[in-house]
Amino acid sequence: DVVMTQSPLSLPVTLGQPASISCRSSQSLVYSDGNTYLNWFQQRPGQSPRRLIYKVSNRDSGVPDRFSGSGSGTDFTLKISRVEAEDVGVYYCMQGTHWPWTFGQGTKVEIK
Amino acid sequence: EVQLVESGGGLVKPGGSLRLSCAASGFTFTNTWMSWIRQAPGKGLEWVGLIKSKADAGTTDYTAPVKGRFTISRDDSKNTLFLQMNSLKTDDTAVYYCTTLWGGGPNFWGQGTLVTVSS
Numbered sequence: 265d266v267v268m269t270q271s272p273l274s275l276p277v278t279l280g281q282p283a284s285i286s287c288r289s290s291q292s293l294v295y296s297d298g299n300t301y302l303n304w305f306q307q308r309p310g311q312s313p314r315r316l317i318y319k320v321s322n323r324d325s326g327v328p329d330r331f332s333g334s335g336s337g338t339d340f341t342l343k344i345s346r347v348e349a350e351d352v353g354v355y356y357c358m359q360g361t362h363w364p365w366t367f368g369q370g371t372k373v374e375i376k
Numbered sequence: 377e378v379q380l381v382e383s384g385g386g387l388v389k390p391g392g393s394l395r396l397s398c399a400a401s402g403f404t405f406t407n408t409w410m411s412w413i414r415q416a417p418g419k420g421l422e423w424v425g426l427i428k429s430k431a432d433a434g435t436t437d438y439t440a441p442v443k444g445r446f447t448i449s450r451d452d453s454k455n456t457l458f459l460q461m462n463s464l465k466t467d468d469t470a471v472y473y474c475t476t477l478w479g480g481g482p483n484f485w486g487q488g489t490l491v492t493v494s495s
Contacts, residue, residue, distance in 0.1 A: 295480075299480065301479075301480030301481065302480075303479075303480065303481035303482075305421075307421075312473060312485040312486065312487055312488055313421065313473070313482075313485055314485065315481060315482060315483050318478075318479035318480060318481055318483070319479055319480060322479070324483060354420075356420065356421055358421075358481055360480035360481045361480070363437055364423055364437070364439045364440070365423050365481070366423070367420060367421045367422070367423075368420075369420055370420045370421075
């Protein structure tokens, strides 16, 4: 199975400051159709997960533009340009290229 | 508005069975791949499996921990997804989420239903 490794696992941030989460896969996530199926999810406390980003850098509908995704191959990054209080929660990366699809361990974002 | 409403969770003894349902609305269920994902208490997200649309042969895929014990099915006439769980183990205790699949991942999620396997 493809192993997804996130870092850091805990991220204390200051309101209004940027934040960045790294996700690395144990093999390339480029699919035979040329797409790279790397997703990012946010799970606020007590809520269901919500997808933020699909195919590396595409924001889902309704996702604020302070969230952005980048990367290629095996290295990917989620960035929050200016952290707001509502961004507190756990963030997961997930690959949808190789079955079984797999999630990273999660990164807990909290306010300093 | 997309809505996914899971039901059927509860307390079951090890070795027992349970059937979860997911009522879908707000999108064309027939054309949509669907999946089940679970989350053990205080833990991360784990795939259970997926089912493709009938147009894509309606085939299923499962992860190793549940293969041979769990079965995903769908009733397109009722816009409902199912998860039949047999030979349940204590490790299967989790919140089970129903999701739609699009763009290479789960885009809409239900609120989840809790399954507790305990004697």
